[in-house]
Amino acid sequence: MKFVAVIRQVPDSESRLKIDAGRVDLSSATLILDQMDEYAVEEVIRLQEKHGGESVIVALGPERFEEAVRTALAMGADRAIHLVQEGYLDPITQAEALAEVLRAEAPDVVLTGGQQADWDSQALGPAIAEALGWPVVTWTTALEIEDGWAKARHDLDEGAEVVRLSLPAVFTTQQGLNEPRYPTLPGIMKAKKKEIRKAPTAAASKVEVLEQSIQERARLGKLLDGTKDPQAAASELIRLLHEEAKVI
């Protein structure tokens, strides 16, 4: 069987974001494999360990994504395909470009992150499924496959659902699906020799980003000392919330 993880590289959530000329400037941010995609990489490796076959990484994004691709290979995936495209590309257009590669690869299972940590989009998985005419399960917390079928558990707005569906299918990840492994030193050494096939893309985005800004609300930052007299601090806080902020 063949298992594909579609991944992206995003700024580490702890990195400071800068804005330059109305755009997020990532030049000084630490960039990592999106942690939601990390669940996808871990899952394809586990599926391969259990069912045999191949685990493949597919990425669509700028040249710099190669680092994230190497991380996924160091975790244990077999090989990778990187569609190189600079700049913003909306998820519907991304899905179109990715579908071409995925159709050719013909995997049984495609996994990708539930939400992107840079564009906060949840659309890539469902859009890929549509492009391929496959079913999709979003926010997957458990996945088992058997004889061309999958059984999955996934989160809804309120609650969860267990579903059965035929393969091939697309799944988007949610915390709880697994615990991603760390790349080991031998893993990192081996990854250097693994194949990354690169291909340019020439897709045009349907959505344009006009302007980005960081509008952190100015917070009051009024701290009370509750170490000596917790009662007094608590009374004062409740008074402030009632009289000053007027929220209780």
Add this chain to the structure above:
Amino acid sequence: MILVVLEHDGARLRKGALEAVTRARQLSALGGVSGVVIGENLTSVAEEARRYVDTVYVAEVGAYTAEKWAAAAYAAAQKAGAKVVIASGGRQSRSWTPRLAYRLGAGLLEDTLETSTDGSRVIASRYSFLNRVTEKQAASLPVVITAKPNTTPLAEPQGEGSVEDLSVELPPAQVEVLERVTEQKKGVSLTEATVVVTGGRGLGSPEAFAGVEELADLLGGAVGATRAVVDAGWRPYGEQVGQTGKTVQPGVYIALAVSGAVQHQAGMNKSKYIVAVNKDAEAPIFKIADYGIVGDVHQVLPALIEATKKLRD
């Protein structure tokens, strides 16, 4: 023409549907507003819906699956000649609207806060980078929009639209639901609460949440939890606030023994007021707090409950 996909609970339109109608009316330069209701036994919701839109299309397709909703919304968009489709942006609609956008060859504006038009494009604002950045996006028509819940005033009814049955060509069912677990919420729902009291791992035990519940009750609010607490099995996942949990935007968010990791902040940093109690004065949560108490939660929480009771008397 603009099409609103009107979410409902089987009996009534949901708040999100009325927010989506408001959004559609704000784009009236692009055309009149029709609606579609999708699901089963739709007579009563269709009756309610016709008061908000010119034409309600009724798509009886049975229980929810993403494929069915996408197919029904697509059929309605074709029938209405809609170049703009708007739905409210819960997890469910965010899983079928990409399918619809793909099928329509449309741009997708996801989880938008505000939408306007310059006559040929739709311009939207939204959060990105885990809620840290506000961005403006633009897309030419056709476009599919999801509206972030609780960001838009609810539409008022405006008359008597017509009701039309819609025939939908359903794709063969690909997903079979074996089991559905709906969370039993007691009290106010987390995403709609005006007060949220969240407990973090620093509370030390599931038992300590009795105090969190008591304070939330006294303030007419809902209980939230961090991922650390949910992973430890102290609280149900439905209470998790953050990147992989719920996004809340209450009048006041009270974080008790919560460190304030960025992934947690992603779910609460737009709250009007943020209050933190933490024994570590350097905890990141204090950097985004309006009010805070540096102290031991086991002493401060009972004192907060006492002080709130006094205020109520």
